[in-house]
Amino acid sequence: MERLEVRELVYFTAVAEELHFGRAAARLGMAQPPLSRAIQQLERRLGVPLLERGGHRIALTEAGAVLLRESRTVLDAASAAAHRTRRAGRTDPSLVLVIKPGGDGGLLPAILDAYQAEPDALPVELVCSFGERETLLREGRADAALLHLPHHDLTGLDTQDLLTETQLLVMPRSHRLAGRARVCLDDFAGEPLPRWPGASEDASQGPEVHDLGQLLHLIALGRMVAVLPASIRGQLRDDLVAVPVDDAEPTTLVLAWPEHATSPALAAFVRAAAAVADKATGQGG
Structure with a gap:
């Protein structure tokens, strides 16, 4: 069997990129x-x-393009293995959960309470990030993340659906659409929208947003509008308005974690999150 060395893949990836x-x-x-x-x-x-x-x-051949893709996967996996191994060897283990500020659908406090009642529970370390949460999972820097479909790439991750929500247009009270009961996507086409960390720059987008407070402040200043899950209503300032967007695709809040993970603490967290979500959506027994 032909075995490639990690060093060879590192060299080739640098040249190919x-x-x-x-x-x-x-x-x-x-x-x-x-x-x-x-x-x-x-x-x-x-x-x-x-x-x-x-x-x-120089340019990549077809074989070179395949090796570049495979090399990135292998190097990412090797890096993730190193991160997870170091974290597993800590004397104070914890479960690292990555969240988007304000993006938990209001479920997180109940999930954390339910998790602490689990016999395999560990202290939960919360990491707030507006971008690339799934990347932190793949790199081994986090155990789980709250993500949203259809906005995130879930390749290589296992998931548990928690909550599906309609979407709202959030805007300042002075906005021309603020008096409407409902809107459609075409009603605000061309208006600046938030640019999340890691996204490519687009002249039609507003400034890059790094936290919820900044996002709401920029909306209130008239710098942008945003389409956000309906659970955001409870966190809006008095100078903002939110109305349903009839033709916006609903978003589903999911708990995601790396495929083939075998941590009892993670399994307990998934059970707690699923139970809380079922109760919140009326599906519990």
Whole structure:
């Protein structure tokens, strides 16, 4: 069986992402000649060309594109394994939960209370993040996260649905639509919307938002409007208005965690969250 070394994948990923041996070598903190030799040796071992070399330009072959995709997966998994191993060896273990401020559907206090009654419960460390919560899971920096469908990529994660909500347009009381009972997406098309951390810049979007207080303040100042789950109503300021968006796709709050996780503490947290959600939505026995 052909086994690739992590070092080879690190070298190849740098070259494939930079598409320039000099920049890749600088990124890796090494000289260019040994890097070039390492990639050539990798191509010989695999028996396929990974790069198309022409003059001063290089490009990925089809095989190279496949190896880049697979290398990223392997390197992410290796990094996550290191993070989880270090955390597992701590003398004060905890369960790290990543949340979006104001994005728990009002369920989190009851979930935390129910979890503490579980025999396998650990202290819960809350990490607030407006962006890339699923990335923290994949990197091994968190055990679970509250995410929203359809907005997050759940590849490689297991999930438990908690709450499905309609969406509201949140705007200042002075907004032209503030007196409406209901709106449609076309009614505010072209108006600036929040730009979440990690999202690509778009001239049609408003400033990048990092927390709920900042978001609501920018809306009140007329810098943007936002489409948010209906549970946000209870957290709105007096100078803001929220009305239903009839044709906005409902959002589903989910609890997510890495596939194949075997932690008893995590399993207990999932049970507690599911029980609270069932009770809140009237599905409990």
